[in-house]
Amino acid sequence: xxxxxxxxxxxxxxxxxxxxxxxxxSDLELGIIENRAGSRLLALPAPLIEAIYSGLEKETGQAxxxxxxxxxxxxxxxxxxxxxxELGDYYSTAVSDMPMVEFLQxxxxxxxxxxxxxxxxxxxxxxxxxxxxxxxNSPFAALANxxxxxxxxLEAGVLTSFFCEITGKDITCIELACECAGAERNCFVVGLxxxxxxxxxxxxxxxxxTEILENLTA
Amino acid sequence: xxKTITELFNEAENRYLQPEELQALSGYVDSLPVRLxxxxxxxxxxxxxxxxxxxxxxxxxxxxxxxxxxxxxxQALLLLRTCAMAMLLDDEALVEEKLVTWTRKMVQAYxxxxxxxxxxxxxxxxxxxxxxxxxxxxxxxxxxxxxSAFIGEQPPASS
Numbered sequence: 001x002x003x004x005x006x007x008x009x010x011x012x013x014x015x016x017x018x019x020x021x022x023x024x025x026s027d028l029e030l031g032i033i034e035n036r037a038g039s040r041l042l043a044l045p046a047p048l049i050e051a052i053y054s055g056l057e058k059e060t061g062q063a064x065x066x067x068x069x070x071x072x073x074x075x076x077x078x079x080x081x082x083x084x085x086e087l088g089d090y091y092s093t094a095v096s097d098m099p100m101v102e103f104l105q106x107x108x109x110x111x112x113x114x115x116x117x118x119x120x121x122x123x124x125x126x127x128x129x130x131x132x133x134x135x136x137n138s139p140f141a142a143l144a145n146x147x148x149x150x151x152x153x154l155e156a157g158v159l160t161s162f163f164c165e166i167t168g169k170d171i172t173c174i175e176l177a178c179e180c181a182g183a184e185r186n187c188f189v190v191g192l193x194x195x196x197x198x199x200x201x202x203x204x205x206x207x208x209x210t211e212i213l214e215n216l217t218a
Numbered sequence: 219x220x221k222t223i224t225e226l227f228n229e230a231e232n233r234y235l236q237p238e239e240l241q242a243l244s245g246y247v248d249s250l251p252v253r254l255x256x257x258x259x260x261x262x263x264x265x266x267x268x269x270x271x272x273x274x275x276x277x278x279x280x281x282x283x284x285x286x287x288x289x290x291x292x293q294a295l296l297l298l299r300t301c302a303m304a305m306l307l308d309d310e311a312l313v314e315e316k317l318v319t320w321t322r323k324m325v326q327a328y329x330x331x332x333x334x335x336x337x338x339x340x341x342x343x344x345x346x347x348x349x350x351x352x353x354x355x356x357x358x359x360x361x362x363x364x365x366s367a368f369i370g371e372q373p374p375a376s377s
Contacts, residue, residue, distance in 0.1 A: 016320035101327040
């Protein structure tokens with residue numbers, strides 16, 4: 001028989017750690033924003049993000065996406081550590097022992113509550129060794145002020161580190177389609193670096209995400 | 219507290235409250251002793267109530283793996299606690315913010331609609347044996363808000 005008393009985690013039923021009103025705390029007098037674990041959060045004003053994009057474009061030109069991607073990787077490594085530590089504390093279990101469904105759902109909620117848009121993990125290519133990630137309402141894409149090319153290198157970098165850390169393997173994440181280039185949503189492919197080597201070339205040939213995925217899984 | 223009442227407190231510098239606004243406030247204050255009472259009884263009854271539901275659920279779905287049943291029971295415990303709080307504070311937004319999206323995704327991801335439907339019915343039946351109709355009426359709104367997500371119905375197209 002099931003004992004209801006055994007279903008609790010320290011007399012709690014953990015739900016959504018990232019529920020907005022419990023997750024975010026601010027102290028106007030001290031001018032700080034914190035999350036529920038007391039970690040400091042940073043609010044980025046839109047003009048700053050715009051300025052980062054335009055400043056990088058002016059200073060580094062073509063290297064912009066490389067710079068953003070590297071920044072994203074740094075951010076992603078720290079983000080992963082904090083994500084796992086806080087989630088692990090909340091669920092009183094190591095993140096590696098969490099069911100995948102709950103882990104991914106927490107990631108989606110985490111993304112949303114920080115104002116990075118809506119992220120969706122599509123596992124339909126899981127069997128072929130790839131994950132697809134969709135992001136909509138990304139402030140980074142919206143504020144890039146660029147038309148006609150993929151601009152979410154920062155997020156691609158974050159996701160690269162995040163999935164490297166989870167899997168312990170050499171993983172890369174590449175943006176395949178971008179709202180800035182007319183796509184409905186930003187689409188990323190995640191997979192082993194060596195299997196994604198040809199993707200940059202395919203993107204240069206203006207292949208669609210569907211064509212690229214067909215080539216990758218052929 | 220309900221949004222209407224919370225917003226009343228922001229009016230201090232503008233004006234004194236209108237009679238109908240004071241009415242809304244005293245309506246909530248008057249209902250508070252009952253809300254507290256129902257809340258306390260729910261708290262005290264949580265364990266026996268949910269244990270009974272758990273036993274009946276296992277009896278109704280003997281083929282179902284225990285892990286699935288346990289997962290759904292956890293969702294039900296979360297639902298009950300959230301609805302109890304929403305009832306106490308008369309806060310409609312609370313269920314939506316803390317429970318609905320999360321539960322809806324979990325139920326879809328694990329595909330436990332069938333178990334949750336049976337579980338929700340058993341929960342309702344057992345609540346009816348513990349509480350009188352006027353107590354249940356207080357719980358009804360948050361429970362209804364949570365129901366469709368919990369049993370895995372698609373949200374209405376407008377939301």
